[in-house]
Amino acid sequence: MTSSEKSFLAKHFSHVYVEKDALSYPVTIKILENLRSSQIVKIDNYKEVFCRAGQNYSLQEKSKKLILAKKWGEFLYPGPSICHNFGYSNFFYTSNILNCIYRCEYCFLKGMYSSANIVVFVNIEDYFKEIDAVLKNKLLYLSVSYETDLLALEKIVPFSSAWIEYAASKQNLTIEIRTKSTNFQALENLKPQDNVILAWTLSPQEIIQKFEHATPSLSSRLSAIKKAIENNWKVRLCIDPILAIEGWKAIYENFLNQVFKELNPERIVDISVGVFRIPKDYLKRMKKVFANEITSFPYEESENIYTYPKELKEEMINTMLLILGNFVPSSKIFVI
Amino acid sequence: MLKITFKILKAANSNRRSELLMIYIVTAFHAEAKALIKHFGLKKLYEPSKFQIFSGNDILLIESKEGIVKSSIATTFALTKFGAGEKDIALNIGICGAVENAFSKGDVILCNKIINHYSKRTFYPDILIQHSMKEATLESFMHPVKKDSLPLEIEGDIVDMEGAGFFEAASIFLPLHNVHCIKIVYDFLDFEKIDPTEVENLIKQSIPHIENLINALLKLNLKFCNSTSEIDNIPLLVYKLKNSLHLTTYMTNELESLLKDYVIRHKKLPDTIFEFFEVQINSKKEVKNYFDKLRKILLS
Numbered sequence: 039m040t041s042s043e044k045s046f047l048a049k050h051f052s053h054v055y056v057e058k059d060a061l062s063y064p065v066t067i068k069i070l071e072n073l074r075s076s077q078i079v080k081i082d083n084y085k086e087v088f089c090r091a092g093q094n095y096s097l098q099e100k101s102k103k104l105i106l107a108k109k110w111g112e113f114l115y116p117g118p119s120i121c122h123n124f125g126y127s128n129f130f131y132t133s134n135i136l137n138c139i140y141r142c143e144y145c146f147l148k149g150m151y152s153s154a155n156i157v158v159f160v161n162i163e164d165y166f167k168e169i170d171a172v173l174k175n176k177l178l179y180l181s182v183s184y185e186t187d188l189l190a191l192e193k194i195v196p197f198s199s200a201w202i203e204y205a206a207s208k209q210n211l212t213i214e215i216r217t218k219s220t221n222f223q224a225l226e227n228l229k230p231q232d233n234v235i236l237a238w239t240l241s242p243q244e245i246i247q248k249f250e251h252a253t254p255s256l257s258s259r260l261s262a263i264k265k266a267i268e269n270n271w272k273v274r275l276c277i278d279p280i281l282a283i284e285g286w287k288a289i290y291e292n293f294l295n296q297v298f299k300e301l302n303p304e305r306i307v308d309i310s311v312g313v314f315r316i317p318k319d320y321l322k323r324m325k326k327v328f329a330n331e332i333t334s335f336p337y338e339e340s341e342n343i344y345t346y347p348k349e350l351k352e353e354m355i356n357t358m359l360l361i362l363g364n365f366v367p368s369s370k371i372f373v374i
Numbered sequence: 375m376l377k378i379t380f381k382i383l384k385a386a387n388s389n390r391r392s393e394l395l396m397i398y399i400v401t402a403f404h405a406e407a408k409a410l411i412k413h414f415g416l417k418k419l420y421e422p423s424k425f426q427i428f429s430g431n432d433i434l435l436i437e438s439k440e441g442i443v444k445s446s447i448a449t450t451f452a453l454t455k456f457g458a459g460e461k462d463i464a465l466n467i468g469i470c471g472a473v474e475n476a477f478s479k480g481d482v483i484l485c486n487k488i489i490n491h492y493s494k495r496t497f498y499p500d501i502l503i504q505h506s507m508k509e510a511t512l513e514s515f516m517h518p519v520k521k522d523s524l525p526l527e528i529e530g531d532i533v534d535m536e537g538a539g540f541f542e543a544a545s546i547f548l549p550l551h552n553v554h555c556i557k558i559v560y561d562f563l564d565f566e567k568i569d570p571t572e573v574e575n576l577i578k579q580s581i582p583h584i585e586n587l588i589n590a591l592l593k594l595n596l597k598f599c600n601s602t603s604e605i606d607n608i609p610l611l612v613y614k615l616k617n618s619l620h621l622t623t624y625m626t627n628e629l630e631s632l633l634k635d636y637v638i639r640h641k642k643l644p645d646t647i648f649e650f651f652e653v654q655i656n657s658k659k660e661v662k663n664y665f666d667k668l669r670k671i672l673l674s
Contacts, residue, residue: 045504046503046504046590046593046594047502047503047504047594048501048502048503048504052501053486053501055498077486077509079486079487079498079511080511081487081496081498082496086496086498087498090498090550091545092545092546092548092549092550093500093549093550094500094549094550094551096598097500097502097551097594097598098500098502098551100502100598101502101503329605329634329638330638331638331639333635333638334634334635334636334638334639335635335639336635336673
């Protein structure tokens with residue numbers, strides 16, 4: 039956003055909607071301490087604000103509001119088939135936070151929700167209780183930053199640290215915290231855990247500039263990754279989604295060369311690779327609000343998922359595997 | 375004093391809305407409207423109507439008379455009669471009573487939550503722009519509320535008799551970032567009689583805040599909600615192609631979607647599309663063939 043745009047728009051989190059049931063939670067108190075100048079509006083249920091008809095997602099992205107709520111019911115959801123399970127059989131995801139501070143044009147969240155506002159479920163202890171019950175009998179691989187970027191919101195909602203501290207004593211649990219953020223310093227004082235994987239989503243700088251609005255640059259993400267590695271954290275790279283923009287082959291080749299010039303491939307746990315794919319219904323919703331190169335591409339549909347035409351998809355994956363093969367063994371690469 | 379300058383809106387009964395943005399103001403009674411009419415240079419509209427309506431410079435002001443239902447009806451009437459579009463703005467402006475002494479007489483308040491006391495329905499406008507007003511929860515009643523008969527379960531910081539009716543109606547037609555209630559504190563639920571002159575003066579004093587809000591909303595809508603002229607022309611193009619190629623409804627809908635996507639990707643129409651205006655169709659098979667050809671072009 040230009041400075042003239044910023045000047046008349048209300049800043050992010052100018053308003054915080056708080057469920058009456060969520061008021062007394064420590065996370066709520068901490069968040070409101072961090073946002074003293076925000077307008078607080080009390081509500082009965084987060085859906086009153088989050089699910090209103092007549093919202094404009096695209097405009098809300100320019101001035102996101104925060105909604106603090108208490109989660110009831112299900113805390114864990116089976117990992118979807120269009121996401122990697124990295125070889126784990128019991129793959130689940132959980133959502134402490136709905137929606138992300140970043141504004142990536144290809145993001146499935148734009149098709150999943152009618153609002154760009156961010157919901158924080160403050161009763162994180164209830165999530166832990168539910169997981170404890172599961173861990174009594176099973177191993178669990180859990181993606182905790184699935185519908186958001188936890189690390190990007192860490193200054194306001196310290197959930198990444200909370201998850202890492204929780205996971206420290208849980209031998210049956212492996213968690214992945216996926217991010218585009220460079221906020222590694224928020225975790226610097228924590229002890230790296232064997233069962234915690236920090237997963238950075240990486241894209242060529244050309245893609246970041248064009249489609250990943252408000253996210254850190256490639257070089258600053260690589261710096262954050264280096265710090266994480268130096269501090270002995272397990273690091274995964276997620277090259278996902280790969281986008282078929284003009285000149286993609288050369289762009290992605292230069293990108294991967296840059297990544298492995300900066301990072302020692304031996305210190306990377308694994309790499310996930312995937313082309314753009316999205317559930318059919320989500321794309322339909324996205325197109326109503328966002329008219330751009332991503333939503334207007336002539337995708338092919340298969341089993342209610344839109345993705346690139348088969349031949350193009352194969353070409354993209356094979357190209358990536360060929361280049362990656364120069365740096366890492368195939369056993370470290372997960373393709374979807 | 376900031377002035378809002380626009381072209382004068384014509385053809386209030388036209389079926390095709392222009393690209394101009396319209397501001398609809400709903401007030402309960404004339405004392406609330408007077409200062410606004412004077413300031414914005416509005417003229418009385420002499421169309422047969424149950425309501426007093428004033429217009430000028432892309433502003434339409436309607437006096438609903440007192441009450442949730444009347445406010446709802448007047449809002450609906452104005453927005454449908456004058457063809458409100460999604461970039462238009464609707465404001466309910468009027469006086470209110472403050473439940474607590476957190477406010478002062480004359481405070482101008484932008485409502486961030488509006489409650490219908492009876493149905494318990496609650497409404498939340500999207501406040502995406504900076505503004506110079508205080509904010510509060512408004513609770514709307516069907517009768518004047520006095521301190522000595524205040525309901526125990528009252529949630530609002532301020533009370534009135536129109537806001538919830540206005541908002542519920544307006545939000546059916548307009549997006550939530552374009553519908554707002556602005557209330558000016560008149561009393562602390564201890565009034566005996568409403569003085570029209572005092573009301574007029576309070577509204578007059580609040581005009582700078584109202585104008586700032588309107589300008590910010592106009593900027594929001596104009597800056598971020600523009601489509602290209604190529605996309606705007608698509609419905610007409612589709613209409614012509616439907617007729618020349620004898621397309622079915624399904625084909626027409628698909629054509630519109632494909633055409634829109636093509637224009638977004640390529641920033642222009644395909645050069646060859648105009649050749650399809652002049653074809654001769656003699657059979658259903660030819661319809662399908664031409665449609666498939668067109669489809670292939672639009673998927674490239």
